[in-house]
Amino acid sequence: MAAMVERKPLEAPKNLLEAVSMLAEAMKHAHMEARGTWHLFDLSRAILHAIMDKGKKTVARECSERSDCVQLKTPEILKELHEFKTLLTRTMLFTSRKAFAVFDEEDVLLRKTTARILRPAFTVIRDRKSKSLIVFIRGTRSLRDMLTDALCAPISFEHIIYSHGSEQSGNKKVSGHAHRGMVAAALWVKKRCIPVLLDALQHHPDFKIKIVGHSLGGGTAALLTYKLREIPQFSSSTCVTFGPAACMTLELAEFGKPFIISVINGSDMVPTLSVFSVHDFISEVLKLVTKMAVRK
Template identity: 60%
Template sequence: MILSRVVKGVAKKVEQRPAVPPQNLMGLVLTLAKAMIFVYSETLGKWHLWDLSRAILYAIMDKGKKTVPMECGERSDCLQLKDPDMLKDLYELKRCLTRTMLFSKKRYHSRLSDAGFVEEDVLLRENCEILVPAFTVVRDRESKCLFVFIRGTQSLEDTLTDAMGAPVPFQHKFICSISHDGEVTRNTISGQAHCGMVAAADWIEQHCTSILLRALRDYPDYKVKIVGHSLGGGTAALLTYRLRETRELSTCTCVTFGPAACVSLELAEFGKPFIISVINDSDIVPTLSASSISDFISEVKIKHKALLNAAHRAITAIESHLPLVSGAKAIANHAVTSGAKRLMKHKKRVHSILHWSQHENIVSSSNSKSSNEDESNFSSDESDYDDDAFDEDDEQVISGEELLKLLEKLELESQDITLNMNVQEKKEATTKEITEENRVVHNEEKVGAISTLDNSGKHPLYPPGRIMHIVPSRSFGNLSSNHNGPDEKHLYLYETPKQLYGKLRLSKGMIFDHMTNKYKKMLHQLIDQLENKHYQYGG
């Protein structure tokens, strides 16, 4: 008892400890413990292992599920972007992604010249640690821009940063206006953000702000842009919020590819003017958060319970008809047994009457004086023969009449019994069904109430800024007829609302669609498609 209290107290202190990159062995142990406690509390501490595996299996086998690309073709708040002027933006997005892929590699030096850079253009390079993703500060003379490229998840340290996904309070003190005297007016927007990514963004801010300010003094006409993919995308967005609080960096912008769900809805909407998030097809990462996982498992459990209740009601309904079959068999057996008993009784009665008749004939023949012995014998033989014949005919007639009467009586009895049994069974089945439905409704209301209470304390996270979703025409399913032709390779670009990403979406391509190579391929294909369309119409 005392030990459990001590363990709970230590766990609570570890959870309340702020997430910072560990500086020593004790800090490393506490950081690992914090990550493990959060992962356990959101998985096995809340759900059984069977619940997790069943939820995944159900999501994979569910043919009626809807992915984000499918909903893009149905929802009216999804805006298709088909302006030819989008080509310029797509060129810039592809350039940012290509350079992010370059500086995400450990051996990027050999390819600097191919990308148009020299060694002096790399202003800062930091390798990854726990709560510190690898990042690079680069000066691009061609586009007159200072880039901060943040790498996605590629190591165990990055995975631990991802695992610390508890929502924590996050404030953005943005600059409203600057007076002629240089006085800055600020306002604050508050929300929740991914714990590990907040720690990573704060650490990067401390190390790159001075580098950026120095470079801006040397190149005052340069812009600042933060770029990242996956974990790097979420960290880049949070870093942009932090940097824009500095007066000299208040105009910096951000581009993310497949960003993690990292901010609450208020912050995500606030970042629309300066953050662009590109999402490819069925990429799962933008929908992956502690809240979406919890809601996903709860939804599967409710559906599973409803399925079990429906099966139970069906089995109960089938079982309610089984006593009728056994009752019919019992009635038939009773009719046969009763009929046989009555026939045996009737046979005994007939034989006793015949025996008495034969005895009377013998007495009358012995007292007769006019008959000789041969005639008496002949008469006796003949009378015996006639009596036997009479016995058989009488037995057949009587048996037939009695049997018909018996069967009619049994039929009436069986109808009464069956009717009573049907009425009784219907009453019992109706009572069971009503009781079961009341129990199911009560359970669902109870689950709904618990879910509502849980949701009140949850903080859903979403991908940041303005979302541009790349959707292949094959993802529309039956809706492809509403678009430009049945070509499965045709791509569409949609601006989508944040609410689409508050629900976890599982699909076959959810992992492959998250890879940077897939993003690059889809952007290249989308650019070629728009170029062909542009040239086709004489652009």
């Protein structure tokens, strides 16, 4: 059963009343999804299944079964992997004050350390060494982050393709659905980081823009990258995510391959756990129960 698609725009709550109303809406949606099919308690079963499923494919296993997979050992690849490791280390450090010792105070262009519902913690850094402007988005760390995760109803999402100095419209776009809470979070970060990035590019026009995130921050970073690339000055923005939460449908994900890199550790469940995967799991369980009942 496909989840209901939300069409109502979602914005970060401006006060406590809006926050309570938003959470009530999310609980109502979850109840309607569960009614007659599955219960919210089944989510824990789905998570356990994801963790314990020994038959799932890993990257190593799939590559061993394919003839077109090769181990990459070129200096360029090793250099890129080293860059990923540096970004991952910084992403982990940016949950504490220690990370900022790596940069001069003047290179920390914007810093939002306290997360709210649909307002993730993020930091904009000027990295002179790599000539990059980096937006780090923090993953789930607080109850407020978890509530952003919980607003997971699919919502329509499209990316307008920017090319050759002009915005292309009509059929020059890719459409799909994305995680409602992460879309709202990405739009909130976009609104706040654009002025900072534009100002920095005026002083450093040769700098590249990178969006980096982990878990909830990874999904938000990917969606933010789509929206930034619609702006002429940011059309070459790239993204690196670590263990990103499932946040978009396949067509959108396929389109983002040239500019979004997702690094996943083995069978990490976060990138594959979504409303749809839970529905698929419950559907499989119901089919199994039905077969067992027929046999009896």
